Structure formats: C-alpha cells, structure tokens
Amino acid sequence: MKLPAVLRRSVRAKITALVLTTTLAALALTALALIYYTMRDYRQTHLADVRTQAEILGRASAAALAFNDRKEALQNLGVLRARADIEQAALYDAEGGLFAAYGRNASPQVPATALTPQYRIDGDRLKLSHRVQEGGQVLGTVYVESIHRLPERLAAYVLILAGVMAMALAAALVLSVWLQRAVTEPIVSVSQAAHAVIERQDFSVRAGKTSEDEIGALTTAFNRMLEEIERRTKALVESEQRFRTIADSAPVLMWLNDETGAAFVNRAYLDFIGATTQADLRGYDWAKYVHPDDRAGYLDAWRRCAQEGALFDQEFRFRRHDGTYRWMRSVAVPRVADEGRALGYTGCTFDVHDARMLTDALHEADQRKDEFLATLAHELRNPLAPIRNAVHLMALDDDAQRRPALLEMLERQVNHMVRLVDDLMDVSRVSRGTIELQRERLDLGALLRTAVETSKPLLERARHRLDLSLPAQPLFVEGDAVRLAQVFANLLNNAAKYTEDGGHIQISARREGVEAVVSVRDNGIGFAPDQMPRLFEMFSQIERGTARAKDGLGIGLALAKRLVLMHAGTVGAESEGPGRGSCFTVRLPLAAQAAGDAEAPARADAPQDLAQQRLLVVDDNRDAADSLALVLETLGAQVEVAYDGAAALDAFDRFGPRAVLLDLGMPGMNGLEVARRLRERANGHAAMIVALTGWGQDEDRARTRAAGFDHHFVKPVDVTSLQALLGLG
Amino acid sequence: MAVFRLLLLCALFLAGPGAVGQILEPQVKAAFLFRFLSFVEWPPHSLGAPGTPLVIAVLGAEDLRAELEKIVAGRLVNERPVVVERVAEGERPGRAHVLFVGRRANAQLRAMARTPALLLVGESEGALDQGALINFVVRDERVRFEVAPDEAERRGLRIGARVLAVALQVKPGTARP
Numbered sequence: 001m002k003l004p005a006v007l008r009r010s011v012r013a014k015i016t017a018l019v020l021t022t023t024l025a026a027l028a029l030t031a032l033a034l035i036y037y038t039m040r041d042y043r044q045t046h047l048a049d050v051r052t053q054a055e056i057l058g059r060a061s062a063a064a065l066a067f068n069d070r071k072e073a074l075q076n077l078g079v080l081r082a083r084a085d086i087e088q089a090a091l092y093d094a095e096g097g098l099f100a101a102y103g104r105n106a107s108p109q110v111p112a113t114a115l116t117p118q119y120r121i122d123g124d125r126l127k128l129s130h131r132v133q134e135g136g137q138v139l140g141t142v143y144v145e146s147i148h149r150l151p152e153r154l155a156a157y158v159l160i161l162a163g164v165m166a167m168a169l170a171a172a173l174v175l176s177v178w179l180q181r182a183v184t185e186p187i188v189s190v191s192q193a194a195h196a197v198i199e200r201q202d203f204s205v206r207a208g209k210t211s212e213d214e215i216g217a218l219t220t221a222f223n224r225m226l227e228e229i230e231r232r233t234k235a236l237v238e239s240e241q242r243f244r245t246i247a248d249s250a251p252v253l254m255w256l257n258d259e260t261g262a263a264f265v266n267r268a269y270l271d272f273i274g275a276t277t278q279a280d281l282r283g284y285d286w287a288k289y290v291h292p293d294d295r296a297g298y299l300d301a302w303r304r305c306a307q308e309g310a311l312f313d314q315e316f317r318f319r320r321h322d323g324t325y326r327w328m329r330s331v332a333v334p335r336v337a338d339e340g341r342a343l344g345y346t347g348c349t350f351d352v353h354d355a356r357m358l359t360d361a362l363h364e365a366d367q368r369k370d371e372f373l374a375t376l377a378h379e380l381r382n383p384l385a386p387i388r389n390a391v392h393l394m395a396l397d398d399d400a401q402r403r404p405a406l407l408e409m410l411e412r413q414v415n416h417m418v419r420l421v422d423d424l425m426d427v428s429r430v431s432r433g434t435i436e437l438q439r440e441r442l443d444l445g446a447l448l449r450t451a452v453e454t455s456k457p458l459l460e461r462a463r464h465r466l467d468l469s470l471p472a473q474p475l476f477v478e479g480d481a482v483r484l485a486q487v488f489a490n491l492l493n494n495a496a497k498y499t500e501d502g503g504h505i506q507i508s509a510r511r512e513g514v515e516a517v518v519s520v521r522d523n524g525i526g527f528a529p530d531q532m533p534r535l536f537e538m539f540s541q542i543e544r545g546t547a548r549a550k551d552g553l554g555i556g557l558a559l560a561k562r563l564v565l566m567h568a569g570t571v572g573a574e575s576e577g578p579g580r581g582s583c584f585t586v587r588l589p590l591a592a593q594a595a596g597d598a599e600a601p602a603r604a605d606a607p608q609d610l611a612q613q614r615l616l617v618v619d620d621n622r623d624a625a626d627s628l629a630l631v632l633e634t635l636g637a638q639v640e641v642a643y644d645g646a647a648a649l650d651a652f653d654r655f656g657p658r659a660v661l662l663d664l665g666m667p668g669m670n671g672l673e674v675a676r677r678l679r680e681r682a683n684g685h686a687a688m689i690v691a692l693t694g695w696g697q698d699e700d701r702a703r704t705r706a707a708g709f710d711h712h713f714v715k716p717v718d719v720t721s722l723q724a725l726l727g728l729g
Numbered sequence: 730m731a732v733f734r735l736l737l738l739c740a741l742f743l744a745g746p747g748a749v750g751q752i753l754e755p756q757v758k759a760a761f762l763f764r765f766l767s768f769v770e771w772p773p774h775s776l777g778a779p780g781t782p783l784v785i786a787v788l789g790a791e792d793l794r795a796e797l798e799k800i801v802a803g804r805l806v807n808e809r810p811v812v813v814e815r816v817a818e819g820e821r822p823g824r825a826h827v828l829f830v831g832r833r834a835n836a837q838l839r840a841m842a843r844t845p846a847l848l849l850v851g852e853s854e855g856a857l858d859q860g861a862l863i864n865f866v867v868r869d870e871r872v873r874f875e876v877a878p879d880e881a882e883r884r885g886l887r888i889g890a891r892v893l894a895v896a897l898q899v900k901p902g903t904a905r906p
Contacts (some may be wrong), residue, residue, distance in 0.1 A: 063891035068757075068871075072894055136767075137764065139767075394889075
C-alpha cells in the first residue's frame with residue numbers, strides 16, 4: 001500500500017498519524033459498543049417497563065373486561081395519563097373486539113381488533129399487545145403504544161460521543177506531539193547529520209545525542225561510523241595524494257587501463273601527449289600515437305599479452321605532443337580481480353630514445369670498428385709481404401746490384417706502415433682530444449706545396465694530373481704546420497685514391513672575406529647525396545670502387561675534419577653524384593695581417609753540424625737499440641748502446657754523451673729512474689735526455705718532464721725528427 | 730361453533746343496549762356466572778384435589794343453564810373442569826360451588842343462604858337481602874350485578890376487589906340476621 005507523500009517523508013507525521021488512528025479506532029470501537037449496549041439496554045428497559053404497565057393495566061382491567069364494564073375500563077385506561085411516554089392504549093374483549101381506547105393527546109388511533117400478543121417497534125413507537133387472563137381464562141387484550149425515544153437518544157449519544165472523541169483526539173494529538181519529541185528529535189538530529197554528510201561530504205558533522213534508548217544507541221553508532229568514515233576518508237585521501245605525488249613526480253609515463261581504455265595516466269603521460277587533465281583523455285586512442293611502422297607489431301604483442309594475461313614489454317616509437325617520435329619502452333603487468341577476472345593493465349612507459357640512439361650509434365661504431373680492424377690487419381699485412389721477401393732475398397743473395405732497389409722498396413713499405421701507425425696514433429689522440437697544436441703563422445701556399453710534394457709518389461704512381469693554383473699574395477693562417485700539412489695530404493690522398501688512374505686533381509687556394517679557402521677537386525667516383533653525412537665519420541669508407549680504394553683505413557677524412565675543426569675552420573664536400581667527381585673544401589680563418597713581416601720564424605735550435613756527436617741509446621729491446629744505434633751511426637754520430645739501466649749509468653759515466661736516448665719500459669731500473677739518477681750526477685745537467693716510449697699521453701709527457709727528460713718521442717721514432725732534434729746530418 | 734357464537738355475541742353487544750332485551754339476558758348472565766369462577770376464591774377444602782371439577786348449580790333457570798352448559802363445555806378454570814348441574818326446586822345442591830337461583834325460584838334463596846363456601850347468585854330485586862352474595866340487575870338495558878363481599882367472607886368466600894370495582898352496588902357489612 002502506498003502511503004501519502006507526507007507520511008513517507010516524516011517520522012513525526014507517521015507517529016502522529018499512528019497515534020491519531022489508533023486513538024480514533026479505540027474510541028470508535030468503544031463508542032460503538034457503548035451505543036449498542038446502551039440502546040439495547042434502553043430498549044429492553046423500556047420494553048419491560050411498558051410490558052409491566054400493560055400487565056398492570058390488564059390485571060386492573062380484567063374484571064372490567066370480564067363483566068363488560070366499559071366505564072371501569074376507561075377509568076383504568078385513564079390512569080395512563082400519569083405516563084407521559086404512553087401515547088395511546090386500548091382494551092379488547094375476549095373475542096378481540098375493541099372494548100375501550102385511550103389517547104393521550106388526541107382521539108386514539110388504535111387497531112380495530114386485538115393483535116396477537118407481541119411487541120413491535122414502529123418508528124419511534126413501541127407497540128405492545130398483552131393478553132389479559134384470569135383463572136386461565138382469556139378475558140381480552142391490552143394494547144399499549146409508547147413513544148420509543150431510541151433515535152433521539154441515539155442521536156444524543158452519538159453527539160456526546162463525537163464530542164468526547166474530538167476532545168480525546170485533541171488530547172491525544174497534543175500528548176503525542178509532546179511525547180513524540182523524545183522519539184523524533186534524536187531521529188531528526190541523526191537525519192540532519194546524515195543530510196549534511198551527504199550534501200557537503202563533510203564527515204566531521206556529528207549527530208547530537210539526546211536519549212539513552214535504542215535511538216541513542218543508534219546515534220552513538222552513527223557517530224562512531226562517521227568517525228570511522230572520516231578517519232578512513234582522511235587516510236584514503238592522504239594515501240591517494242601520496243601515491244598521486246609519486247605517480248606525478250615520476251619521470252616515466254604511468255598508466256592504468258581497463259577494457260574501455262585509459263583509466264588513469266600520470267602527469268608525465270599528460271605532458272607527453274600534451275594534455276592538461278585526465279578529462280582530456282576522453283576519446284583518446286593511444287594506438288594512433290604509435291609510429292605507423294611499429295603499430296601493427298605493438299598492437300599484436302599487446303593483444304597476445306592480453307589474451308595470455310602475460311607481462312608486456314615492448315619498445316616502440318611514440319608520438320610526443322610536439323609531433324616528434326620518441327623511442328619508448330612499455331612495461332606492463334596485468335591487473336587481476338580477486339576472482340581471477342582480468343581488469344586491464346597497469347604499466348610504465350619510459351623514454352629510451354637517447355639510450356636507443358646511443359646503442360644504435362655504438363652498434364654502428366662497433367661495426368665500423370670491426371671493419372676497421374679487418375682493414376687495419378689487411379693494411380698492416382700488405383707491406384709485410386714485400387718486406388719479408390726483400391729480407392729473404394738479401395739474406396740469400398749477395399748481389400750488390402739489386403740491393404739499392406730492394407732497400408728502396410723496403411724503405412717505401414716501412415714508411416707506409418709508419419704512416420699507417422701514425423695515422424692510428426693521430427686518430428687516437430684526436431678521439432681523446434690530446435693533440436696540442438703548435439700554432440704559428442703559416443703561409444697556406446707553402447704548406448700546400450709541401451703537401452703536394454709529400455703526396456707526389458702516390459699521384460705519380462696513379463698517373464694523376466695535378467694542378468695547383470695559388471694566389472699571388474700569401475695566405476697567412478694561425479696553425480700547426482704539421483697538422484695542416486696532414487689535412488691537405490689526407491685530402492690529396494683521398495682524391496688520388498678515389499679517382500681512376502690518370503685522373504685530374506686540382507688544388508686551389510683563395511681568399512674569401514676573412515677566410516682562406518682551399519679546395520681539392522677530382523674527377524673520381526664521387527658520392528651520392530645520402531652518403532654525404534657519413535663521409536667524415538671515423539672508419540667509414542665508400543663502397544670500394546677501385547682496387548686502390550682498399551688502401552687506407554677510412555680515417556683520413558675524419559682526421560682531416562677534426563684537425564680543421566681544431567683550427568676553427570670547416571670542411572665540406574660536394575659531388576654531382578656517383579662517378580661525377582667530388583670537391584672537398586677547407587675553410588680556415590685568416591691570420592691577423594699585423595705581423596706580416598717575416599716569413600717563417602727561425603728554428604730555435606737550428607740544425608748544427610754536430611757530426612761525431614756522442615750519443616747513448618738505452619733499450620732493453622736489443623734489436624730496437626741496435627737498429628737505432630745503426631741508423632744514428634749511419635748519420636755520422638758516435639753511438640754507445642746499453643741494454644739496461646745500470647749499464648746505461650756506467651756507459652754515461654765512462655762515455656760522457658751529449659744526448660741520451662732512453663727507453664722507459666725496462667725491467668729492473670726503468671727509464672724514469674735512470675733519468676733521475678743521471679740528473680743527480682755532476683755532469684748530468686748538460687746532457688740532453690730524450691724519452692723513447694710507446695706512450696704518448698699528456699700525463700706520460702708530464703711524467704717524463706718531471707723525471708728530468710728534455711724530449712719525449714713516441715715509438716717508432718721518426719728518424720727525421722730525431723735527426724732534426726739532434727742536429728745530425 | 731363456539732367461535733361463531735362468540736362473534737355473534739360480540740355483534741349483539743355492538744348492536745347496542747336496546748338489543749339485549751330478554752333474548753340475550755340469560756346468555757350474558759351465564760357468561761358472568763362462568764367468569765365469577767375466576768374472580769372468587771373458595772376455601773381450599775371446598776375445592777378438593779387438583780383437577781376436581783368446579784360445579785355451577787342452576788335452579789329455576791333452564792335457558793340460562795342451557796347457555797351455561799354451552800359455555801363451560803371443554804373449558805378449564807384454574808385448571809379445573811367446570812360442571813353445570815340442574816337443581817330441582819326444593820332440592821339442595823350437593824357439592825356445588827356456585828348456585829344460581831332463577832327469578833322464578835327466588836323463594837329458594839333463603840333456604841340456600843348461609844350455606845358455607847357456596848356462591849349464591851340471584852337475579853331479583855333485593856336478593857342480596859335474601860341471602861344471595863351476588864345479584865344480577867339490569868340497568869340501562871345492561872346486565873350488572875350487586876355484591877355483598879362481607880357476607881361472602883363470612884361464608885368462607887373472597888370476592889376480589891376488582892369485581893367490587895365493576896359491581897353496580899356493594900352491600901356494606903350487613904347486620905347479622
């Protein structure tokens with residue numbers, strides 16, 4: 001049954017309705033019972049009363065009836081005047097005929113004949129007939145008609161009861177309103193608190209406790225519940241904040257998805273895709289942001305993992321808000337509900353772009369290094385075969401006529417090897433940034449002429465035609481003569497190498513603004529535009545087009561470029577395509593014009609004719625020591641040899657050399673120790689001590705300087721340089 | 730038949746006093762005689778055991794006796810049957826409770842007077858003085874009666890006050906004869 005709206009909303013109304021309804025029902029029942037009983041009682045009393053009256057009348061009138069005394073009968077009836085309720089009455093004789101009649105107010109309207117003895121209620125009249133008997137003989141009938149005041153009385157009763165009921169209801173209403181406060185107030189208090197909690201989400205609200213009954217207990221329980229909720233909510237909010245802070249401060253993309261898509265992503269994720277809030281994710285489809293090349297594979301892996309509920313780990317390119325693709329790695333674990341149902345994944349996606357690039361670069365570099373090593377082995381081996389053959393021939397054959405040709409060949413091959421190794425040393429130094437430039441004012445023209453001279457053998461062998469065009473005025477630059485010569489030699493070698501025999505190579509130098517520009521042009525194999533970026537990379541070589549291209553380690557251009565960069569210049573290359581030649585251009589800043597007087601500064605220690613100089617060579621490698629000694633003697637010096645530190649000290653004391661060429665790595669007393677001891681001697685200061693070592697690093701040089709060395713030569717020693725230093729020949 | 734007669738009687742009553750005349754007088758008196766049985770108390774010894782009939786003796790009124798016979802037939806008064814006896818002149822009624830002495834035998838009244846427990850009823854002027862306890866008289870063409878309750882009491886009978894109320898005349902306590 002549906003209650004009225006008011007009752008459904010308010011406990012107070014319900015209680016009032018309850019009280020009023022029950023009160024009304026009780027009152028109504030009571031009233032009905034009362035009315036019924038009273039009316040019945042009244043009727044019975046009235047009936048009995050009338051019957052008694054009829055009996056008395058009958059008895060009194062028996063004789064009148066028996067002896068036909070109408071007058072007496074009328075007198076008897078007249079007695080009824082004392083009874084206000086009896087309206088009319090009559091006596092009938094034994095045969096039922098009307099004998100005498102009485103009417104209170106008017107002429108009697110009684111039945112013409114006697115009625116059977118009984119009573120009848122007819123409207124407000126009680127009509128009673130009573131048999132008159134005497135000695136068992138029926139003498140007649142008495143008829144009495146009394147006003148039955150039942151309806152009147154009933155109406156009065158109902159009126160009174162209605163009044164009483166109204167008062168009772170009013171009293172009940174007042175009482176219930178007064179009493180129900182004890183019940184409803186605590187409930188209303190709890191209800192208001194509950195509303196406040198729901199509407200304001202304010203769990204600090206408490207319901208006031210006003211009673212000690214069940215509702216009081218309920219209030220207490222409600223308050224405790226609120227406390228608990230408040231505590232838990234606070235803990236939850238704190239925890240949520242804590243985890244959100246962690247998630248948002250993490251530099252990786254964190255996400256959590258369900259079957260509908262992304263359910264949560266962290267700040268880094270939002271930043272990555274250029275969104276501001278989680279709400280921006282509506283309709284976001286991450287798959288669209290995966291690089292088209294990676295998408296199919298990535299989605300495939302994703303589907304497979306989702307099917308198996310497996311750990312997901314994939315690298316892919318992901319588009320950032322600025323439109324660039326970054327290499328990312330996604331690691332995700334499945335989220336599983338308690339009952340084992342898959343809920344989705346939660347994962348991290350982090351930027352591995354730099355690492356990936358680095359790895360790729362390293363991988364490529366490694367590959368190039370492998371190729372380089374193979375090339376290096378090959379290149380180092382190449383001269384060894386003719387050298388070995390020459391040595392064999394010289395050992396077997398005394399023919400002095402062939403010797404000069406053999407020696408020339410030997411020298412050429414050795415020089416080639418030395419150049420290779422020098423290149424390697426340079427590459428190593430350049431890579432580590434340990435080259436120090438000996439800057440001086442240089443004329444590029446002179447430098448180019450030297451470079452051409454150096455490369456001449458190679459050019460001539462290939463029968464290349466070389467044109468050198470230089471400006472009339474010298475082009476001065478600040479630079480290291482040796483290194484710049486090396487740059488141009490490398491460019492020339494490169495041109496010679498990648499041009500078919502009989503090619504044409506042009507070198508030109510000119511002034512362009514504040515720069516000196518040198519270009520080396522050939523009509524060789526050229527290169528494709530896409531090869532351009534790698535031309536100057538270490539260990540890279542153009543696909544070998546010619547047999548000679550195999551010569552070299554693929555480091556010449558890289559070295560040239562770095563050296564030019566060290567001189568604050570640039571180097572560029574251009575080609576009209578494969579087979580159409582190429583042009584390499586070096587641009588160097590011109591030196592200030594101010595100091596344009598002298599051409600080249602005089603050498604500090606100019607070569608002196610110091611033949612017959614006394615020199616001491618110390619090396620535990622006897623071959624190395626003897627061969628060097630031989631070379632120096634050939635150049636005209638007096639040379640003494642020692643194979644260890646102690647012997648070196650003895651020889652120094654005995655021989656008194658002008659210079660000592662000292663190997664560093666010796667067993668027992670090493671070169672540094674020997675140098676220190678030599679400097680402790682009385683005549684040790686005058687001698688020049690030169691280090692001969694495989695180590696050419698700055699710290700190595702510093703160490704030798706500290707030990708008292710004057711010069712530091714890296715093996716294998718360039719005899720020309722040594723000769724220049726010592727002033728031999 | 731009885732019903733028919735009663736209805737007839739009723740009709741006659743209604744016809745008015747004039748119609749009573751001689752024709753109905755014995756009938757009314759017979760009815761009254763019968764009814765006196767209900768209003769008069771006899772001493773218990775005169776009534777005999779329950780169920781013993783009440784006896785109404787009639788002297789010198791054959792038409793009345795005949796009417797009375799019709800009335801009492803099959804009727805009970807105080808659960809006793811009623812018997813009508815004819816008493817010849819000069820005869821004394823045996824065990825009668827009521828003796829009606831007709832106008833023609835009026836001389837017999839004195840002889841019957843003083844009989845205890847006998848309701849002596851006459852129908853002539855001054856019958857009460859002659860010893861009757863109840864005497865029928867006709868007034869205004871209606872049958873009425875006079876009563877001598879004191880005398881009746883002396884003979885052991887009690888005539889109810891209600892009878893006295895309808896009696897035409899009640900003879901006050903008379904001197905002893």
